[in-house]
Amino acid sequence: MISLSVDLARQPVVVVGGGKVASKRVRVLQEEKARVTVVSPTVTNELKQRAEAGEIRWLNRSFEASDVRDVFLLVIATDDGDTNDSIARLANGVPLVNRADGGTGGNLQIPAQLSRGKLNLSVTTQGASPKLASRLREEWEKQFPPAYEAYVDFLYECRHMLKASPLSGTEKDHYLERMLDPSYLEQEKQWVMKDEIHNKGGGTICQD
Numbered sequence: 647m648i649s650l651s652v653d654l655a656r657q658p659v660v661v662v663g664g665g666k667v668a669s670k671r672v673r674v675l676q677e678e679k680a681r682v683t684v685v686s687p688t689v690t691n692e693l694k695q696r697a698e699a700g701e702i703r704w705l706n707r708s709f710e711a712s713d714v715r716d717v718f719l720l721v722i723a724t725d726d727g728d729t730n731d732s733i734a735r736l737a738n739g740v741p742l743v744n745r746a747d748g749g750t751g752g753n754l755q756i757p758a759q760l761s762r763g764k765l766n767l768s769v770t771t772q773g774a775s776p777k778l779a780s781r782l783r784e785e786w787e788k789q790f791p792p793a794y795e796a797y798v799d800f801l802y803e804c805r806h807m808l809k810a811s812p813l814s815g816t817e818k819d820h821y822l823e824r825m826l827d828p829s830y831l832e833q834e835k836q837w838v839m840k841d842e843i844h845n846k847g848g849g850t851i852c853q854d
């Protein structure tokens with residue numbers, strides 16, 4: 647297995663099951679702006695509220711074979727292994743299939759993730775120890791404080807300014823290396839660097 651970053655915006659996603667795990671998955675899928683349908687005869691209060699608010703579609707019944715038609719990502723999260731097995735068998739035309747119980751027929755696992763704006767760190771143990779994945783995420787939280795969000799935006803901006811500048815490849819590389827120094831987590835140092843690149847012909851500086 648390799649890790650991929652997938653854009654789920656506007657993609658049709660079906661979550662089978664309406665329990666704790668389904669709620670956790672829907673939370674993330676909503677943030678990613680996927681078009682979420684939950685199929686389950688019972689749902690958590692959280693899912694019920696999301697359905698009432700029109701954020702997700704809820705089909706208040708058990709899974710049916712037609713539910714996998716035209717789906718980009720299928721999340722199988724019922725509490726019954728046999729049910730999960732038969733859903734997975736029916737899902738062979740679905741590009742992405744996640745089995746929350748780690749059973750066969752799925753082709754993707756949900757990692758523990760830390761997002762700081764454009765920076766996304768994720769880790770999976772392929773079912774060996776979800777707790778280890780969780781522990782590593784907690785360590786990253788300390789290692790990469792919230793200031794990384796603005797820092798990564800700064801790196802993004804500088805890189806685009808450098809691309810637009812007439813500097814040589816070696817000079818550009820020098821800047822790209824220099825800005826990795828942790829001291830550039832400070833906003834003031836970021837401004838000095840942006841000014842410097844700007845003065846070398848690196849285009850305009852965004853103020854926000």
Ligand SMILES: C[C@@]1(CC(=O)O)c2cc3[nH]c(cc4nc(cc5[nH]c(cc(n2)[C@H]1CCC(=O)O)[C@@](C)(CC(=O)O)[C@@H]5CCC(=O)O)C(CC(=O)O)=C4CCC(=O)O)c(CCC(=O)O)c3CC(=O)O
Nearest residue numbers: 745746747748755756757758770771772773774776779780
């Ligand atoms: C296959 C996978 C599902 C998938 O890919 O969808 C899966 C499967 C199962 N998890 C189970 C249990 C627990 N899962 C967690 C936590 C997380 N589980 C996550 C992912 C995954 N879990 C995928 C593998 C990823 C990997 O291995 O790295 C994380 C990383 C991401 C997320 O879920 O969002 C999230 C941490 C997020 C964070 O902290 O950031 C905890 C700890 C806790 O809750 O504190 C426990 C209790 C302790 C224990 O049991 O170890 C059980 C047994 C259920 C039962 O006994 O009924 C199964 C099924 C089985 O393995 O049998």
Ligand SMILES: NC(=O)C1=CN([C@@H]2O[C@H](COP(=O)(O)OP(=O)(O)OC[C@H]3O[C@@H](n4cnc5c(N)ncnc54)[C@H](O)[C@@H]3O)[C@@H](O)[C@H]2O)C=CC1
Nearest residue numbers: 663664665666667668685686688708709723724725746747
């Ligand atoms: N990835 C993770 O972090 C974890 C994964 N799990 C796995 O996730 C699965 C679900 O766990 P929970 O959400 O805690 O269970 P839960 O018992 O809270 O919810 C199960 C849901 O499945 C629904 N369901 C049952 N049969 C159905 C069917 N035929 N069609 C549609 N919906 C149906 C139920 O109505 C209920 O809403 C378990 O199998 C467990 O192995 C459990 C804990 C953590």
